[in-house]
Amino acid sequence: MSLTIENTQPGVTVLVNQSQVGSVVKRQPTSTAFAVGYSPWGPVDLPTTVTSWADYVRRFGSFNANSYLAVFCYIFFNLFKGAQAVICRVVGAAAVVATRSLLDRAGAPIATLRVDAKWPSSTVDVRVTVEPGTTANTVKLTFRSVALGVREMFDNFDLSAAAITEINQKSQLVNLTNLASATAAPNNLPALLAESFLTGGNDDFAGINSARYIGTVNGSTKTGLRSFDDELLGTGQVAIPGITAPTVHAALVAHAEAYHRLALLDPPLASDTTAVLAIRALYGTWYAALAWPWFEARDFAGSELKKFYPPSAAMAGACAQADRTVGTHKAPANYVIPEALDVERAANGQTQADEGALELLNGKDVNVILRIPEGGIRVYGARVMTADRRVQMMHEIRLLNLFYYSLKIAYRYAVFSVVDGGGRLFRELASVANTFLRGFWRDGALYGKREEDAFAVVCNDSNNPPAEVSSGRVHVDVGVKLSQTAETIIIKIDNVPLAQDLSVLQQQ
Incomplete structure (x- = not known):
């Protein structure tokens, strides 16, 4: 036993797991969908985790003509590989129970x-x-x-x-x-x-407005989107599906920036390229993505009618599909939307989402849902709404969000640890992050032939001078090179004259 530990009792003392040992970093989930909306039943303004469509129905009721929340969850769980959603139900101010x-x-x-x-x-x-x-x-x-x-x-x-x-x-x-x-x-x-x-029940759907979806914070009482103001809920994608008011978009972006999540914005139904570009022009953020247009499928409630569904549902599903089949480092794009029949067309019935619109909108960081000949209806973009190219793709900010939550949780054990002059704590903290990031490099999420080319962790005297240590602060600086996405494949075809050898192509 160390002489620094106070113990004068005769006998044998056993200390289990009391040494200062680095914690293993647990990868935090990134596929979680946070969704706010109306439903005909369920807890009000209370973040509630559901793990399947059946679980959602038990807690919040099934399809409802007034609810985009239900179809969002159906698409997320049943059409894609979603495994967990956090739901906040909103009702009108005059709601009463039966x-x-x-x-x-x-x-x-x-x-x-x-x-x-x-x-x-x-x-x-x-x-x-x-x-x-x-x-x-x-x-x-x-x-x-x-x-x-x-x-x-x-x-x-x-x-x-x-x-x-x-x-x-x-x-x-x-x-x-x-x-x-x-x-x-x-x-x-x-x-x-x-x-x-039981009689007299009323959820006051008519009284729900943008302010109810956005919510408020009053002491310990949180409502609407603001009920998700808690880092303990983790990271993921956040949406208020089908609700397209500018104030709702702004609230989603602000929330995602504050809590390191990715906001998924829906344009209004019947938006054309001009309208969607006007929405895009309002924001410059790594923490939000905008997709267009709405897609068409048969009524999931079984009426056999065709209906349009908000893009945020497909985007949240694509994120879950990428996370659970490849990894968060895969761009959530080029995924078929199962059961989709078409995308929203112009008022005259002509296609809006074509290659011209794709080039225009993708260049402005709007993700297009596109009909691919013999390839189905696909999510065909994965950009975030920013001109700052340090982060331009959805998978990049989602990886950074993952690192933020995972390392923040992992390092909690070290708060109030001893900082000695030999650098023991510094080495331990660096080792924790290095071990964590090494796994991502091996899986291809970080770019570099060698791990030292892909990431670096600094925790030593160089970034922890005596003045900082004396103030009780220890710095761990992490640098990563995120693997990129093959957004464009360029195929070059040359007709080589018979008199020339094909090796001429390799010299160009």
Whole structure:
């Protein structure tokens, strides 16, 4: 045992994992989709992680004519390889939950138990049934929603605080409140009741405006997009699908810049190249990407009608596809949008998204969704909205976001570590980052024939002078060369005269 550790007790002391040893860097996920929008059911203004389309439906309800959020998640999970989304549901300011007061068994019945829907909704049905309980002086409560496909049964309910707490914690559909009926037990129990609807629910969809999507921060209360203002949620792509107001775009960009995420912006439906370039001209940021136009597919709800869907859904899906098949260093482009039939056309029915539009818009950092002959409808661009060419592609900023979160989390162990004159901590911190980045270089994410050509980590006396160390600050400087994308393939064909040898081509 070190003489610097205070311990005078006779005997054997064993210290496990107490030495100052570097932490292994855990790669943080980058395919997560953060999405804000309206849904007919679910938690309001509360970031909620879902891991599949079925999980989304259980928590937020299925397709709804007013909801781009549902189709965004369907495309992300079912058409691409999305594995995790963080959802924030918004409702109007006048939203209220459906409710029903259950009467007791007195001769002149009075209300004894209030049943409230878990969340406000204008369309999701919640029903309650009261039957005799298995145990004497109890009832069996059944709650059901056809829209959600959920049925819950709670037997032997006796109005006790414990029974109410159990239902409130376990139920996906309701919250209960004891109305403290003055009737003596057991006649204060709810009277038997055939299945009946809770009534009066309203999610006030008409009251949702851009400000509701953007949200606010009031002390510890966060709403809308602002509910994602938390680095503990990690990095990924963030969208308010189908909502195209300039204030919403600006809020998405500001959020992504502040929390090291990538904002995916949707242009308005029926935008032409002039309109989309006007949106592009408003921003110069590494942290946002704009795709155009909307794409067409059959109604995923099964009506067989054709509908248009926002580009952000395909872009989020392409990011997940790249991350989960190749890696974050793969540009999320040249991916087929499964089930897509066409892209939005001009009012006269003619194609807008053609090679001319592709050249124009790609040169202005707008990503085009394009019909490729015999190749399907594809995401055919992966640029971010900036003229600063140090970062020009989506995979580049997504890699930098990955490094930001991964290293920030990994180095937490070292806060308040000892900084000795021998450079032990400096070497340890450098080793942590070197080991982490070496894996990315080997996978092709960093550019260089040798690792020293691809990345460098500096943590020594040169960037940690005594004045900084005395102030309690230790610097780790990381430099990386990100691998580039073959955005353009140039094929050169020469007809070589018969009198010349083909080796002439190799001399050019």
